[in-house]
Amino acid sequence: MxxxxxxxxxxxxxxxxxxxxxxxxxxxxxxxxxxxxxxxxxxxxxxxxxxxxxxxxxxxxxxxxxxxxxxxxxxxxxxxxxxxxxxxxxxxxxxxxxxxxxxxxxxxxTPVDQTVTVDLRTRTDTPATGRTVTLAPPGQPAIDLVAVAGTPGRYATDARRWTASETPFDLLVDGALVERHALQPFQTDTRLHAVTPA
Missing domain, CATH: 2.60.40 (Immunoglobulin-like)
Structure with a gap:
């Protein structure tokens, strides 16, 4: 009982x-x-x-x-x-x-500083080099990625403190929209794989 x-x-x-x-x-x-x-x-x-x-x-x-x-x-x-x-x-x-x-x-x-890295390939599956790669959060300034020396087709942001208004973001290659992505919050580097639009 x-x-x-x-x-x-x-x-x-x-x-x-x-x-x-x-x-x-x-x-x-x-x-x-x-x-x-x-x-x-x-x-x-x-x-x-x-x-x-x-x-x-x-x-x-x-x-x-x-x-x-x-x-x-x-x-x-x-x-x-x-x-x-x-x-x-x-x-x-x-x-x-x-x-x-x-x-x-x-x-x-509060998260630590994080990076976003993009491995970019062409439609023929070769590293896409010499491209302008940016992240465009809606209503916020674009975030530039730079080519990573020694790894063709890889681009990365600087380590930075992200804010809630910067994710999700559009991935742009040479100004053309490729995909929309979001920051992976529980990793110090958000790794993306993408194919050039042309």
Whole structure:
């Protein structure tokens, strides 16, 4: 027989912190979370569908006007968010952060500088050399790629800090549209393969 829940000990969701990638605005895989001591014992935490979810007994987190600011601060939970997957962790600037949680909010993980590399072939499957290759994000300045010395047909951007407005982007060769692509957020180099339009 299952025991009935004890009144006053039921836990509810109190705070939710959405964790997302600063460029794609999507979830980040391989994230682990834990409470940081001395977080009060009545808090618990888990990571669900891209969000840090904090539970507590409602009676223990209800506002108390008699508490001093220091006492209120001591009752707040502090969480550690860690990108545990080493391959994903290598693509973000701060793979481990600690946050004092006082309400629902969004925490963005900023990526490291990334490159885009294009291996360009002709229609006869030979390296396409001497071409002008650019990336054109809609409504944003074009991003130039330069030929990589020693590898015919390969073009690459400089390592740079990408923004959400720069992906997806159109791949242009000599001003002609080839394809639309998006930055691969969990790699430090987005590798593309394309064929010249003519």
């Amino acid at each position: 299952t025991a009935a829940p004890v009144e006053g000990r039921r836990r509810e969701v109190v705070h939710t912190v959405t964790v997302r990638h600063a460029v794609t605005r999507g979830p980040v895989p391989g994230v682990a979370v834990r409470l940081v001591p001395p977080s009060p014992w009545w808090w618990s935490v888990r990571y669900v569908a891209g969000a840090v979810v904090l539970h507590a007994q409602p009676a223990l987190v209800a506002p108390d006007p008699d508490l001093t600011p220091v006492e209120r601060a001591r009752r707040r939970p502090r969480v550690r968010i860690t990108v545990a997957d080493p391959l994903v962790a290598a693509t973000v600037e701060n793979p481990t952060v600690e946050l004092d949680v006082t309400g629902d909010h969004t925490h963005e993980l």
